[in-house]
Amino acid sequence: MTTLAIYNPATGTQITQVPADGAASVAAKFQAARAAQPAWAATPLPQRLACVARFRAAVVAELEALAATMTAETGKPISMSRNELNGLLGRIDFFLTEAEASTATQTVFTDGGMTEQIQHIPLGVVANISAWNYPWFVGCNVILPALLTGNAVLYKPSEFATLTGMAIARLLHAAGVPADVLALCVGGGEVGAALQTQRIDGLFFTGSYTTGAKITQALGPRMVKLQLELGGKDPTYVCDDANPATAAASLADGAMYNTGQSCCSVERIYVHEKVFDAFVAAFVDTVHGFKVGDPMADDTYIGAITRAAQLDVLDAQVADAVAKGAKLLTGGTRLPGNTFAPTVLVDVGHSMDLMREESFGPVIGIQKVASDTEAVALMNDTRYGLTAGVFTPDEARARAVLAQVNAGSVYWNCCDRVSPRLPWSGHGDSGVGLTLSTYGIQTFTRTKAWHLRQV
Ligand code: NAD
Numbered sequence: 001m002t003t004l005a006i007y008n009p010a011t012g013t014q015i016t017q018v019p020a021d022g023a024a025s026v027a028a029k030f031q032a033a034r035a036a037q038p039a040w041a042a043t044p045l046p047q048r049l050a051c052v053a054r055f056r057a058a059v060v061a062e063l064e065a066l067a068a069t070m071t072a073e074t075g076k077p078i079s080m081s082r083n084e085l086n087g088l089l090g091r092i093d094f095f096l097t098e099a100e101a102s103t104a105t106q107t108v109f110t111d112g113g114m115t116e117q118i119q120h121i122p123l124g125v126v127a128n129i130s131a132w133n134y135p136w137f138v139g140c141n142v143i144l145p146a147l148l149t150g151n152a153v154l155y156k157p158s159e160f161a162t163l164t165g166m167a168i169a170r171l172l173h174a175a176g177v178p179a180d181v182l183a184l185c186v187g188g189g190e191v192g193a194a195l196q197t198q199r200i201d202g203l204f205f206t207g208s209y210t211t212g213a214k215i216t217q218a219l220g221p222r223m224v225k226l227q228l229e230l231g232g233k234d235p236t237y238v239c240d241d242a243n244p245a246t247a248a249a250s251l252a253d254g255a256m257y258n259t260g261q262s263c264c265s266v267e268r269i270y271v272h273e274k275v276f277d278a279f280v281a282a283f284v285d286t287v288h289g290f291k292v293g294d295p296m297a298d299d300t301y302i303g304a305i306t307r308a309a310q311l312d313v314l315d316a317q318v319a320d321a322v323a324k325g326a327k328l329l330t331g332g333t334r335l336p337g338n339t340f341a342p343t344v345l346v347d348v349g350h351s352m353d354l355m356r357e358e359s360f361g362p363v364i365g366i367q368k369v370a371s372d373t374e375a376v377a378l379m380n381d382t383r384y385g386l387t388a389g390v391f392t393p394d395e396a397r398a399r400a401v402l403a404q405v406n407a408g409s410v411y412w413n414c415c416d417r418v419s420p421r422l423p424w425s426g427h428g429d430s431g432v433g434l435t436l437s438t439y440g441i442q443t444f445t446r447t448k449a450w451h452l453r454q455v
Contacts, residue, residue: 004188021186025185040178055177066136074133079299125198132157139165141440160306196218208230232385234386234387247279248286268365270367270368272369272371305340320354326352340361348367387416406428419436424436
């Protein structure tokens with residue numbers, strides 16, 4: 001049998017080996033899911049809701065162990081692993097509260113003998129191919145609403161967060177979801193590729209643009225519902241009337257939380273020239289306060305880079321920026337434990353990869369601007385469009401700036417924030433489709449339009 005070795009990125013040591021899937025086992029799991037899905041869809045919604053509520057209780061009961069597992073295999077600082085699991089509880093509560101109303105059959109027209117209704121029916125068997133950086137969030141954003149709306153799910157966690165994926169499946173099965181209705185597929189890209197060749201009814205992907213583009217090419221001719229949540233190069237603009245110290249503290253956290261490995265990390269900062277120096281000084285001060293080190297230590301803020309290859313990307317972005325005239329204010333080097341020193345560069349510009357390509361690490365460029373118009377033009381000078389923010393006390397000014405920015409989520413005086421009540425989506429190369437909000441429940445259904453004439 002094939003196995004997958006699981007490593008601790010902070011120490012480089014092997015944690016364990018787990019059985020992995022191959023093309024034959026993926027095909028068998030798909031067939032079993034296809035056979036099991038109708039009975040799951042026919043299970044009354046209160047029973048499906050009860051399974052998810054029991055899953056929530058199990059997450060609470062095992063929270064500390066689940067956090068330790070996630071930290072061991074991803075290098076995420078342990079306090080942030082706990083935060084992710086606690087944050088998940090709010091998302092589960094949202095799904096539990098909204099699943100019924102958001103997919104109830106609606107009567108939208110009655111006139112004489114004529115009635116029109118919209119019904120939501122499950123897609124069928126869907127695949128979830130997932131990333132490692134917030135494995136509970138990105139896994140459950142798909143798995144839970146898909147199950148609640150009556151789908152069977154083939155779930156492939158990232159090969160860099162497989163133990164967490166196994167825990168998600170174990171707890172859902174213990175909570176009453178049949179094994180064939182939520183089937184775990186373990187492995188790397190080859191298992192993801194095997195999944196997409198099955199006769200699935202939907203594919204929900206979270207990961208890089210590069211992989212998302214390959215999946216799109218493969219599925220294009222097949223009329224399979226496809227959602228892609230991809231990367232970003234998320235900008236924030238600090239206006240001349242913003243408090244530079246407050247903005248700097250918030251944005252340093254937005255750029256470096258989770259070791260900068262968040263899809264919505266702040267990746268580019270534009271600061272009005274009037275507050276630039278004060279902002280940069282406060283930003284660097286904040287960064288110097290971030291403790292780098294052992295991800296298992298309670299006070300660690302910067303943990304390991306999960307995929308070692310990303311260290312080369314960070315090295316290259318810093319070198320390219322410095323070669324093109326950027327000034328390195330702090331960091332710029334690798335540290336023991338597969339991590340990268342929190343890094344701040346100024347005198348940056350859009351000729352540099354640092355300001356154009358996703359960094360996905362604790363590295364940030366801060367660029368001076370002279371006006372809102374210049375800031376908006378730079379914010380939109382990207383192929384991505386996940387989130388964007390502005391810091392100013394003036395709401396009208398913030399709304400005017402954010403209305404012009406191409407992004408799925410926009411922030412006024414905040415950043416790096418996701419709400420279960422709001423749709424999570426990307427513009428441009430940040431993806432297509434959405435999760436979360438009531439739309440992110442409906443997205444796991446297809447609509448059936450009923451035209452009913454009484455005779
Ligand atoms: P990745 O694209 O390398 O891998 C994602 C998943 O795809 C993994 O499970 C992987 O095994 C699988 N995969 C790889 N090749 C495949 C193939 N040919 N066919 C099918 N599946 C394949 O991305 P990653 O390193 O896991 O995640 C980091 C990226 O994810 C970043 O770009 C980040 O911005 C993005 N992300 C986006 C969001 C969002 O909500 N928009 C959330 C989290 C992460």
